[in-house]
Amino acid sequence: MVTVKCLLVIAAIKGWHLIELDVNNAFLHGKLKDEIYVSLSPGFGEKEDTRSKVDYSLFTRSQGSSFIALLVYVDDILIASNDTATVHPLKVFLDHQFKLKDLGSLKNFLGLEVARSSKGISLSQRKYTLEILSDTGYLGCKPVKTPMEQDVKLSRTDGVPLEDAKVYRRLVGRLLYLTITRLDITFDVHILSQFMDSPRQPHLHAAYQVLQYLKSAPGQGLFFLANSSLNLSAFTDFDWAGCQDTRRSLTGFCIFLGNSLVSWKSKNQAIVSRSPAEAEYRAMAITVCELVWLSSLLSGLQLPPTVVSLYCDSKFAIHIASNLVFHERTKHIEIDCHFVCDKIQYGFLQTFQVSSKNQLADCFTNALGLPLFSIMMSKLSLIEIHAPA
Structure with missing residues (x-):
């Protein structure tokens, strides 16, 4: 679903055409008694077609200035392209192979209701x-x-x-x-x-x-702005020993592509953290893993890599992420430290100052249409932070 959201955000910003297809008789009514082996369609095995290495359901093709992306989920197909002339031959080929129903412009995909205007794309359920x-x-x-x-x-x-x-x-x-x-x-x-x-x-x-x-508000959902950049930024926070039964800390993060919210998570950490700083740093590591995956996904959609902005409210976590200095208090999280530090050294990740809480509230207002992101980040207290030189 993160791939779907990223594709819709890029389509909204770049003005790509979105088309939905549906495969006829994807499931047979009879019971299978023999082993069935399925191979990839030969049409996607040619050199000009590229299968995403981070999401096997995503296929892309680039020919000159024309670009087309095809996203498959069982019998539902979503096509995004900047050139409608390249879409028609693809639909003819797929229809010859699988017998498709052309549903026209994207309106509903996997139960997600899509509405598009000049201002952007609205996504709801x-x-x-x-x-x-x-x-x-x-x-x-x-x-x-x-x-x-x-x-x-x-x-x-x-x-x-x-x-x-x-x-x-x-x-x-x-x-x-x-x-x-x-x-x-x-x-x-x-x-x-x-x-x-x-x-x-x-x-x-x-x-x-x-x-x-x-x-x-049953129709509340996401809104992907058409007038936006395509830079990744993330906010991360934690709730130390938040689980009443296991005393594991809770990790929460939100990732924006420009001004559009594309990924978020609220999940217990794998182990018990012995200090708030450790819990915060593990939350940063989990967020960076998601950012690395997203960066690889976006590179396959013709988006050049950029420096990612990561925001958190722990000065200690920012300090150990930006300085290769480890001691007895941090040796038990050294693996996560090395992972985040490497991303900062390679220029993939960078931290910036947060001017005020209103900056975060404005981001969620644009993405959700809500006056304020209420529950999941209600305890997030952002302060002035900056990575040490």
Whole structure:
């Protein structure tokens, strides 16, 4: 889904044409009794076609000034190109091979509703959200302003176990797919997904509050500005020992391509961090891994590499990332230190000052149409930071 968002952002900025195709009879109704081996279509094996090394479902072709990108997910195909003349021969070839339905300009892809204007591209899951509210009986509920109370601490041992855990699991599973465009519920759904094995009454009550929050704005989503740069920037933060059961720290990051939000995550760290500085630095390392992957993906979409901006609120983490000085307090995170330091030395990563909190709020306002990014980054307290020389 990050690949889809990046492709839409580039198309919005560069004015590429977006076309959707659908394969007829992708699934046979009969049961297969023999082993089936599938090979790549010969048309994509030619030299002028390039398969992305970081996302095998992405194919690109460049011929002179013409560029075309083809993204495949099972039987759904998305084509982006700056030259419509090159798209028609490709559609004819694919139709000859697979029998396709040409759905025209992109309107809906994998349940994502796409609307385009001269200002940019809007991405939402309004229909999917209304279906969730209708199936759970919350279509007429009273909306609330926040998906989860800020002081709520859910645990595996609090409350009475649910008699039917399937109701909770199905609801959280559907909410997980909704986080593709609703990052304002990502943190809360991440918390709820930790109790899938043995859900309890407080967990279900918290999930229902998320539904009440969705009722307030079911069509909320992302907006990719057409007037924007194509530079990568990222914000990262952590919650030290935030998990009530394991005391693992929570990593959160948001990555922008220009002014458009394309990737975010809220996840527990793999190990227990012994200090806030360690937790912050591990959050930086996880964010840098995502930035490296995104940089490789964008290079295949004809975007030249640029220096990436990374923002965090820990002076200690910034210092050890920019200086090759290690001591006893940092030797247990030395591997992550070397990884981030290498990216800074090679010129891939650079840190900058944050002028004010309003700068971050403006970014989310442009990306989401929200007055402020509320829950996931509500505890983010950005301060003046600068990498030591």
